[in-house]
Amino acid sequence: MAWTRDQMCERAALELEDGFYVNLGIGMPTLVANYIPDDMDVTFQSENGMLGMGAFPLDNEVDADLINAGKQTITELPESVYFDSATSFAMIRGGHIDLSILGALQVAQNGDLANWMIPGKMVKGMGGAMDLVAGVRRVVVLMDHNAKDGSPKLLKQCDLPLTGAGVVDTVITDLGLFEIKGGQLYLAELAPDTTLDEVRERTEAEFIQ
Amino acid sequence: MSDSKKVYPDAKSALDGLLSDGMTILAGGFGLCGIPEHMILAIRESGVQNLTVASNNCGIDDFGLGLLLQTKQIKKMISSYVGENKLFEEQFLNGELELEFNPQGTLAERCRAGGAGIPAFFTKTGVGTVIADGKETREFDGQTYLMERALTGDLAIVTAWKGDTLGNLVFRKTARNFNAPMATAGKTCVVEVEHLVEVGDIEPDQIHLPGIYVDRIFEGHNFEKRIERRTIREA
Numbered sequence: 339m340a341w342t343r344d345q346m347c348e349r350a351a352l353e354l355e356d357g358f359y360v361n362l363g364i365g366m367p368t369l370v371a372n373y374i375p376d377d378m379d380v381t382f383q384s385e386n387g388m389l390g391m392g393a394f395p396l397d398n399e400v401d402a403d404l405i406n407a408g409k410q411t412i413t414e415l416p417e418s419v420y421f422d423s424a425t426s427f428a429m430i431r432g433g434h435i436d437l438s439i440l441g442a443l444q445v446a447q448n449g450d451l452a453n454w455m456i457p458g459k460m461v462k463g464m465g466g467a468m469d470l471v472a473g474v475r476r477v478v479v480l481m482d483h484n485a486k487d488g489s490p491k492l493l494k495q496c497d498l499p500l501t502g503a504g505v506v507d508t509v510i511t512d513l514g515l516f517e518i519k520g521g522q523l524y525l526a527e528l529a530p531d532t533t534l535d536e537v538r539e540r541t542e543a544e545f546i547q
Numbered sequence: 548m549s550d551s552k553k554v555y556p557d558a559k560s561a562l563d564g565l566l567s568d569g570m571t572i573l574a575g576g577f578g579l580c581g582i583p584e585h586m587i588l589a590i591r592e593s594g595v596q597n598l599t600v601a602s603n604n605c606g607i608d609d610f611g612l613g614l615l616l617q618t619k620q621i622k623k624m625i626s627s628y629v630g631e632n633k634l635f636e637e638q639f640l641n642g643e644l645e646l647e648f649n650p651q652g653t654l655a656e657r658c659r660a661g662g663a664g665i666p667a668f669f670t671k672t673g674v675g676t677v678i679a680d681g682k683e684t685r686e687f688d689g690q691t692y693l694m695e696r697a698l699t700g701d702l703a704i705v706t707a708w709k710g711d712t713l714g715n716l717v718f719r720k721t722a723r724n725f726n727a728p729m730a731t732a733g734k735t736c737v738v739e740v741e742h743l744v745e746v747g748d749i750e751p752d753q754i755h756l757p758g759i760y761v762d763r764i765f766e767g768h769n770f771e772k773r774i775e776r777r778t779i780r781e782a
Binding site: 384385386387388393394395396397400401402403404405406408409410411412414420421422423424426427428430431450460461462463464465466467468469472473499500501502503504 | 577578579580581603626627628629630631636639640648650651652653654655656658659670671672673674675676677678708718719720721722723724725726727728755772773774775776777778779780782
């Protein structure tokens with residue numbers, strides 16, 4: 339069996355380090371927060387203007403003035419800080435956030451990322467994704483190895499509009515973990531009971547083992 | 548309180564004489580959090596047309612800036628994310644509505660720069676993407692950056708939690724978002740607050756936005772503060 343979604347999140351959590359400031363994307367990346375060891379201090383940034391994001395509120399704690407970047411209600415922690423959007427993206431653009439974990443539609447072997455737009459469908463917008471991938475020190479993509487129709491998502495070249503060029507450092511899929519260094523893709527870990535042949539078959543990108 | 552020339556009784560009077568067809572409005576808020584809901588209603592009632600509105604999002608179908616889509620008062624949006632709005636999609640696909648996507652941080656910085664007298668800035672955000680089309684790029688220290696122009700508006704409409712009669716503002720939690728940078732980038736800035744207080748009631752060290760940026764202020768009543776995604780955990 340390859341990695342389940344939970345195991346992918348668990349593996350992604352190993353990329354965090356004590357003292358890190360981290361921004362998690364909407365969807366599966368958000369779940370990575372559940373796998374942080376108790377003895378590790380990690381501060382989560384929400385790009386709408388908060389450091390130190392807390393859990394979802396209890397029913398009687400809901401506050402319309404306190405939401406995350408996915409517009410969900412959240413809570414604050416003793417260490418929380420609020421700031422405006424320009425300040426928030428100054429810390430992102432300025433390289434002060436250690437790590438970002440995001441989902442993707444496609445990743446190319448040179449680190450190009452496409453995750454904001456499918457031409458011909460209604461375009462929703464990039465939100466803060468372009469700023470995050472350009473500014474955060476290390477970008478980890480967490481995605482299914484193949485699309486729902488089975489087509490590969492790790493490609494020689496993205497054919498969807500890019501979110502950033504050459505911005506991805508690590509890709510975690512259900513089949514394994516890949517690193518991108520010097521414009522080349524390396525398979526660094528295979529998921530349990532997954533063969534190299536299976537990865538080759540389900541990947542368009544060229545990778546070095 | 549009425550001795551300050553900046554204080555108005557309500558949204559309608561605070562916007563009196565400031566609205567004109569074809570103008571550009573900067574609207575604070577992220578999603579439905581920290582939006583100037585009273586002024587959006589007053590703009591709707593004014594019937595002003597052909598607006599260009601810069602706002603991170605465009606509300607939802609029946610609240611926030613979505614209300615100005617219903618009445619087709621918006622000609623163009625400058626936003627980073629508009630995925631919450633069916634009416635938006637409809638008008639955009641019909642060609643009734645123009646849309647300029649800005650990455651969220653670029654939008655915020657364009658406003659900050661606009662308010663700070665900086666005509667343009669260079670950023671890595673969007674290099675190698677469609678956002679870079681037609682824009683100047685330049686190398687600094689071996690890295691490619693994109694030139695983005697500052698953004699200013701004829702009018703900034705923003706919300707704060709507390710403000711004094713001179714317009715010194717305190718925001719609350721994540722409702723600060725675009726309200727602070729946009730307040731600085733409007734030729735005129737009008738603020739609605741939940742609590743209007745006397746000068747001196749806010750400690751000078753605790754003011755988030757100095758009143759120099761604020762031209763008019765009023766206290767809004769019965770803020771609806773609708774929540775887009777009420778997400779709770781079990782006790």
